[in-house]
Amino acid sequence: MDGIQEIKHHGASDSGRRGPSPSTEAVSKRNQLRQLSINPNHWYAVARSDEVGQRPHGVVLWQQPVVLYRDSQGQVQALADRCPHRQVRLSQGQVNGDRLVCAYHGWQFDAAGACVHIPYLGEKQRLPNCGVRPYPVREQDGFIWIFPGNTDAMASRGVAPLPLPEWDHLNYIVTVSVIDVNAHYSFLIENLMDMYHGHLHDDYQAWKDPILKHLQATSERVDAHYQAQSYYRIDKIWSVSQLFIPALRQLHPEPLDVSYVYPNWVATLGQDFKICCLFCPVDLAHTRAYLLHFTSLHAFHRLHKLPVTFRRWLKTRLFGAAQPLLDGLVAQDVVMLEQEQQAFWADPQAQGPELNSALAAVQRLMRQQAETVV
Secondary structure: OOOOEEEEOOOOHHHHOOOOOOOHHHHHHHHHHOOOOOOOOOOEEEEEHHHOOOOOEEEEEOOEEEEEEEOOOOOEEEEEOOOOOOOOOHHHOEEEOOEEEOOOOOOEEOOOOEEEEOOOOOOOOOOOOOEOOEOOEEEEOOEEEEOOOOHHHHHHHOOOOOOOHHHOOOOEEEEEEEEEEOOOHHHHHHHHHOHHHHHHOHHHOOEEEEEEEEEEEOOOEEEEEEEEEEOOOOOOHHHHHHHOOHHHOOOEEEEEEEEEEOOEEEEEEOOOEEEEEEEEEEEOOEEEEEEEEEEEOOOOHHHHOOOHHHHHHHHHHOOOOOHHHHHHHHHHHHHHHHHHHHHHHHOOOOOOOOOOHHHHHHHHHHHHHHHOOO
16 A cells, blocks of 8 residues: 555564664664654644643643633633743733733733733824734633644645544543653653553553564554553443452453554554643743543443443543553653653664564654654
8 A cells, every 4th residue: 555554463473573783873863752853733632622721731742831821702712821021931921802811911812812901101102013913712622732833734635634533432431641751752652552561560551561563654653553451341340440449350352553643642452542742842941731431331221221421421420530550651661751751861873672663663653753843
């Protein structure tokens, strides 16, 4: 197929493969990898919907401070978080109707970023010809997404935020954990695509003994298909308790599919679980992300016949059911990722052998995306 690379794996063949010492060129590429920019021509989830209320909310996406706020209609707006007057943060201000008001001198800006009012403007003075950069913004599936790139590219390519239909679907229980790690985003996506690091997680891990069976890569995504042993089977109403009672878990084989759908990550474990990671890289050594865990209730046919109001109450009541599991995984991974970043700073030339070919495909995709910015 044009533009698609496919690699088939049989058993754990990767584990027996050891290449030569890395060449100077390989070391140089690795150094560049840890300093790659993002491709801005994508939608990035920068906040949850419930984080943006009556007051301005500041975020940072790849060294760009952005302020989010809701106008008088409740619509989310996004502007550069810097007043053109004295360069202070607009997120320290307040919202007045449809306008964002700077805390310092009270200058007011509309949703297009234009300065529309200065409280002490003289009768013979004109509003200065200055403004604030507006960002395309969408509120979708429980998150606020912004597009920091070329809007022409967004329109011509039909780029859209990663769909998360499970967020509102009544047949899924949702848990969200925030990843805040002092490391380049490449370390995090490599961690997520590498199913062989389950040794780290012990009781937090949902599966064991993964074997990479098939790998597919394009210019937009990498799909790695593993076969694993799952600890969970959600087929009875009490099965959900397996999320927080380890003694109830029983190993059984399940397909484990993980995908780097640039710039985000998606994984499914059989029919019962879906996990997504929404990336918001802050800078070269700081990454924020939202890790979402969806537990399917599709197997409970009787539940589907109950009134929608009850099912909606149940979904809300069980929100965060997997919080200890998810937070535990994140805490353990953050320690490792920050050690990787620190080790890179200490010796950028050092590189150990990598036995998982999925990571090489992921690294190629990151480079391609960073290098093809329009």
